[in-house]
Amino acid sequence: MSMLNDFGYDDIIDYLLDLCRLSISVGLLPHSNPGILEKKELEKLKPYNASMGLMLETIGDIDAHHGCKGKSPEVRIKTIELAGELKIPFTTGILVGIGETWEEQVRSLKKIKEIHEKFGHIQEVIIQNFIPKPGTRMAASHAPGIEEMIKTISMARHILPEDVTIQISPNLIEPGALIRSGASDLGGISPETIDHINPESPWPGVEELKNMINIPLRERLPIYPQYVKKMWFSNEISCLIRKFSDTEGFRKTY
Secondary structure: OOHHHHHHOOOOOHHHHHHHHHHHHHOOOOOOOOOOHHHHHHHHHHHHHHEEEOOOOOOOHHHHHOHHHHHOHHHHHHHHHHHHHOOOOOOEEEOOOOOOOOOHHHHHHHHHHHHHHHHEEEEEEEEEOOOOOOOOOOOOOOOOOOHHHHHHHHHHHOOOOOOOOOOOOOOOOOHHHHHOOOEEOOOOOOOOOOOOOOOOOOOHHHHHHHHHHHHOOEEEEEEEOHHHHHHHOOHHHHHHHHHHEEEOOOEEOO
């Protein structure tokens, strides 16, 4: 905190808020994922974000999460629900291969479905395969393979409402078979930055991605088209939404 205090900030949320404002000033639409938040913190960030996110990861009580209060399913669910109360377009998801059971995967997705049916704000669910890291407690953990991910995504598509998109990470696993199983979003790929969570897995380029899936790609904004149409965004970013979105709510092509 001392560094933030030296910069003139009382806490990291105020620091993030200024970063969001800075991003908007240079023509970027922020999508913040700062972890567990209270309602007042979500209210503070909402006007300056096109969407926000927090992975549920799992509803199960797993060894990998012991000793980390922020990984508690209960507190994560509470943040996701608060975002729904505030009509914040939201991204969540599950992490596959962190010690959860198949039944816990099913329960996690059913909980996300329940929350969305109550608030209508879950725009996408990420189904992400865990990548074990050398030198960590889970270095020897089983990394889910393509067949396991196909099974999970097929189950997720069966459980989740049709208006909730399934996203996968094309730098972590070959996406073609997963798209055929029900995924339809490839997240964000960047020529400017690495994947900071999985820096050993470089992003594919756009042309490489097209060849990998052999399906036409369509760019979207961090806020999904249905929420653009519903106008679930603030006056602070409305000019950018109008500038960048087409009549269907996707990213405008020039």
